[in-house]
Amino acid sequence: MGSDRNKLLLPLGGKPVLAWTLLAAQQSQSIEWIGIVGQPYDWDDFKAIVTQLDLLDRVQFIQGGATRQESVYRGLQGLPEAAERVLIHDGARCLATPDLFDRCSTALQSCVGLIAAVPVKDTIKVVNAATQIIESTPDRSNLWAAQTPQGFEVAQLRHCHDEGVRQGWEVTDDAALFEQCGLPVKIVLGEETNLKVTTPVDLAIAEFILKQRSEL
Numbered sequence: 752m753g754s755d756r757n758k759l760l761l762p763l764g765g766k767p768v769l770a771w772t773l774l775a776a777q778q779s780q781s782i783e784w785i786g787i788v789g790q791p792y793d794w795d796d797f798k799a800i801v802t803q804l805d806l807l808d809r810v811q812f813i814q815g816g817a818t819r820q821e822s823v824y825r826g827l828q829g830l831p832e833a834a835e836r837v838l839i840h841d842g843a844r845c846l847a848t849p850d851l852f853d854r855c856s857t858a859l860q861s862c863v864g865l866i867a868a869v870p871v872k873d874t875i876k877v878v879n880a881a882t883q884i885i886e887s888t889p890d891r892s893n894l895w896a897a898q899t900p901q902g903f904e905v906a907q908l909r910h911c912h913d914e915g916v917r918q919g920w921e922v923t924d925d926a927a928l929f930e931q932c933g934l935p936v937k938i939v940l941g942e943e944t945n946l947k948v949t950t951p952v953d954l955a956i957a958e959f960i961l962k963q964r965s966e967l
Contacts, residue, residue, distance in 0.1 A: 764961040771845035778849040781856035788815045788826040838900040859902040867941035868895040898941040
């Protein structure tokens with residue numbers, strides 16, 4: 752992003768990026784508890800956002816790790832004891848709707864793991880990193896772009912993370928841990944607007960989408 756602060760604190764439509772993510776979770780009918788996994792140097796800013804949204808009683812702050820995988824592992828340790836199912840969401844996917852959270856929660860009642868995802872529209876090429884020559888073109892009909900939320904049975908996800916630590920697996924999402932452990936992961940249709948704010952261009956697109964929503 753090239754910013755002087757955490758991208759979740761950047762302004763978007765008059766609010767910090769993180770505020771939009773929390774608003775969607777707040778408006779969801781199925782979410783009872785929210786954990787924010789991050790680093791302590793951001794907590795004062797995060798707490799100010801949470802306080803403004805009147806969510807302080809529903810949110811727990813959990814110190815993250817050096818990687819996404821380690822951060823989720825720590826987040827699992829911070830779950831309420833009674834939690835049986837969990838949705839894991841990237842705070843930078845600030846345009847996810849309450850409906851998406853609820854659809855994932857409903858689907859999670861009948862499976863052990865799921866991810867929000869959308870069918871790939873572009874033709875994908877597998878390229879040799881050394882030569883920059885195309886090696887193959889996968890069948891696009893079988894390809895989906897992973898999003899979040901990703902949802903899992905807590906006990907199964909803890910087992911998969913423990914196994915990942917034991918075997919030294921390094922993965923980019925929790926679904927990959929499930930796959931490594933031979934567990935099924937279901938697809939729930941995501942949202943085309945559920946983009947991840949990573950670059951200034953993404954931020955501009957998110958601003959446009961929010962403006963369009965406000966005009967509907």
